[in-house]
Structure formats: structure tokens, C-alpha cells
Amino acid sequence: MADGRQAAEALDRAAIEALFDRATGVLDRRVLCDEAIYRLELERIFARGWNFMCHDSQLRAVGDYLVSWIGEDQVIVVRGDDGEVNVLLNTCRHRGNALCRAEQGRARSFVCSYHGWNYGLDGRLLGAPGASTYYHGELDKSRLGLVRLRTESYLGFHFATLADDAPSLFDYLGEVGRTGLGMACAHGEIEVVAGVQKNIVGCNWKIAVDNLFDWYHVPYSHASADAAGFVDVGRILHPKEQLVMLGEWGHAIGGPGMPAERQAELDAMSDEAREAASRAQPANSDRLRPRAAAELMGPVGVRSYGHPNIFPNLWITLSGLQMCLRLPRGPSATELWWFTLAPKDAHPQLKRRMVQMASHIFGPAGLLEQDDGDNWRQATRSARGAASRKVGHFIGMGLGHGETRDAGGGARYIEGQISEHGQRWLYQAWTEWMAARDWAELAANHSQPPTGAI
């Protein structure tokens, strides 16, 4: 089996950085199909970064658990006896069997179905059959607990990492990641609605991530949703009022942004006036955010009605109503998980409408998302051909036409028409993560958000 070492030995730093040519915006299609590169991604991106696990509202009581993923490492995410969220590798220390086979549930402890080893909600080995007899009382339970991951949270969103030397979650998110999660909470406290939609698309995970910054495809890919009267693309697109934010470590936001003059008018309005103005807007308009949102999203971020991606694979969309995780399943498959968020104090009728609308837009049966899967799948497949593979992906839109400005907190932003600045930042960061052997090397060899023209 290919593993990350093969790619690491075959590709030195220069070769990895050459997989994406920042000067021309051309991406080498090997990154979409090569098994060894994929294995290296599992080690250098997924195992190294902070991965979204769940929102606090998904684990209400002690023992509530769900099973999630860091790359292809399966983890148990569980509310421990002390009320904290624990993230544990779902692999028995004895013979590797999965402790949890369900995707969610309630547990008092985790008992392995192979030989009966029993672990606490914090991963400690509580007991094993035959500990005093067959093991002669010599089983050192203190050394045989489940592997427990570093876990931190921001605004109630829990993340985990396999890297002990990763920066804190707060610092990792930076201005752009915090803006993204802030977007979800901009209208007040939220909870995740029961039910995560899950489906598998035969595409490389990066094609799905790249696509979230891509407002260029919306009028064409999703023309039928517009023709059916489901979305008014002309209303949601704002092709000349785009706001791209770039953050350290590869986080970015792309999509429509409220022009600064309009935001200044909004800043002068009370929350009540904003709500009244929101209600007066036509359908498919974004609800105007309350005054407090600027605290969560920053002075520039609060103007974004686009799509944040928390590197590597957490997309926040619909102005925070939904989030999508893109879980890698080999170089040619991605599992999509859709989480739906609702304001905690929303009127049941409003909540019902929001949930119904969420089910209609994205997810496998969603009127928008239906048409994405085939495009991504065919793009991935074409990377397998000997000749097609050598044709680079062209990600050059707007290259050299952007002017970056300071967004505060180390982030930069670009305003203007639809561009591919977000996608280029994604792939540039990807090469830097892939070229670095550990966090120290990444920290010493990664780009800060660019200044000046871009």
C-alpha cells in the first residue's frame, strides 16, 4: 500500500511547492489522484490540523457520543463524566477492533466486542477479562487507555488534533477562522438540528473545498435551480461585490460582501431597525446581522455573506445556517456531512421553515447540490488519464488584479468582482502544509496573508 513516506521521499520541498504554480495559478492534477500524495495528506494535513468534531449541542448528556473522523482515523467524540468533550481514537489497544460501531448513541463505557476490554468515557482502561488470571495481575491499565486527542473549542464548536505541537485552536483559527464560526453565531446562540446528512461523492476532497470559494460556477452549474424558481441567482450572486478574506494557515472566505458604505449605514441602525429592514427584503436576501455580530466577525468579516472554509475541510454556508465537512475517503472519494444550525431561541415555526429550506438546498437531494457531484466526479476521474493528468487545472481568474487590505488580526481582504484568490490561497497553503515535516517546519515555512497586489 502506498503511504505518505513514498510521497515524502519522491517529492522534496521544491517538488511539492511546484505542484501548484502561484505565478500562473496552475495546479498539477496529480494532487487529485495520486495515492501516495493522498497518504501524505492524511499525515501532514489531517493528522496535523485542527479538525471539526461537533457542536456542543450535539452531546447533551454525559455518555452521549458520536463517531467522527480525522482523515481516515476514526474517533469517538463523547461527553465525559466531568462534562467535558473527549475525543478518543476508536481502536482498542488490544487488537485494534473498533469500540463504537454505531455513528451515535449513549454509553456508560466502551466495551470492545472482541475480548471485552472496557474503557471509561475518558478512554481509561477500566478492566479486561482475565486481568488477574491470564495476565497474572500484570496488565498495566494506566498504559493501555484509548489514545486521547487534544481537544479545544471556540463558540461551542469542538475541534480535535492529533498534533501535540499544534498552536491553540484560537490561534489556529485566526481572524478568518473565527469570523467563519462567528458567522454561525451572528444572530445569537445556536444549536445543531438533529440529523447529519451524509453521502459519498467520487471526487477528491480538494475539488469540493475549492468549489466553495467558486461563485463563478453558480449561474451555470445551478442554472436549473434558478430556472425552477428555487433560487434567484441574479439576487444572490453579487458578482461585482465580492469580498475575499485570506487568513494564516490556509483559512479563507469567498463570496458576496456588503460594501463598506452600506455597512456604515447599517452600523447606524438599531437592531430593531435591522430586523425590520430584513423583513422588508425580497426572498433569497440575507438577514441583516445585529450590532453584536461585529464583535464575533470583526470589522471586515461582518460584511461577508460568503463562504468561509476552516482549513482544511470545514465549510460554513448559508450565512451560518449550515456547515459541511468534506471527509477524505481515498484520493477519489469524499464523504460529505451536512450539519444544520438553528437559533436556540427561534420560534418553532421559523425553525421548521429554516430546517426545511436547508434540506432543499444542499445535501444529496438538494436542488443546488445535486448538480455538483457529477462535475466533481468527472474532474477527479480525468486526473487518472496519462495525458489528461498532465493538463494542469487552471485557477488563474483575477490573478494580478487584486489589491489586498488589512482586515485586522493578521488577515487580509480583497474586494472586487468574482475571482479565484480564495482557491489559490487554498492550494498555496496546501503545498506549504505538505512540504513541512512537522509543525515547527510549517511554522517556519508558511506564508502570511499577502500584502499589496495579488
Next chain:
Amino acid sequence: MSALETTAAAGDDWPATSLGERALVQYEVEQFLYAEAALLDARDWRAWLALIADDVHYWMPIRRTVTIADLDLEFTRPGEMAYFDDDRAMLEMRVKKLEAGSAWSEDPPSRTRHFVSNVRILGLRAGEITVEAAFHLYRSRLNTEQDSWFGRRVDVLRRAKGGSGHGFQIVQRHLFLDQTVILAANMSTIF
């Protein structure tokens, strides 16, 4: 007067009807379900839409892999997240989308076969028949893509006024998939 109408009084009258009456309704219902499946397989979306009642609820909850102890969590409940949670207007939009000439996920179109079996009439109340069935939707896409969805379905059928068309309207279609993670790039077809 049909067997249905003779027993359409308030309350669940199904158990009280005679074997002959039940056999007749069973036959009518099965023929209706087969005719409906044929319309979908023939991509006759408009004719299919004519079978849909104005107050339809077309719903496919999310199914989860859970332990026996947690089986109460297996399906999401009404009002929670679902794959389909459609009213008549939403189904009309799905049809309009398929007709738009730009529904790329259905052009080239999927080739589908809708199988309906194990049809059991669960109840009869005020002119509405509750029907449980097993379904298998097979979809072939492009040259090499195949999807299969199996599940249990609970439909509510209402006797159509005037006896025109296929005899019934679909008031409810609740689809309980046997898959948990959907092993398909999309669900762009109608179940």
C-alpha cells in the same frame, strides 16, 4: 360504488371489510402504484405530478447506524433534518428543474427502475388508504455509475374525485431507507 367508498365512514374500517372488498382495494392500490412507477421510469414528470395531492408530505428522514439500545435514535423525526421534506410546491420545483434543460445531473438522464413490492394496506380512514410497501429504486447513470436504494415506504392515498386518471392521489410518501450514509453522489431522481 367501490369497496373503498362503501367503507369510507369515519374511523379505521379496514379490519371490518370483507375479504372480497379487501382484495378489490388491494388490486386497485397495487395497480395504481405500478402505474405511478411506470410514469417515473418513463420520465413523465408532469403526469406523475398530477398524482400528487395539494397537501402532500413527501419525506425521507435520515437513518443512522445505532445500537439496539439506541434504536429510538435510528430515524430523524418530523421537523428534524431529512433528505426530502417536501410539500407540493417543492415537488413542482423538482419537476421544473428536471424540465429546465440545464439539470446537468440528469443530462444524460438517469435510467431508473422503480420496484414496489410487499404491498400491505395498513388502514382505511375517511377515504384515505395507508399503504406500506417495500421499494427498490435502481439507477444507472452514464456508463458505469449504479445506485440502488432499498427501503420501506408508507404512503397515504386518497380516492381521486371524479374517478379520472389513475384513481388515487398521493397525500403522503414517507420513505425509510435501508442505507444510512447515502452511497451516491446525489439523489436527483424522484423516489
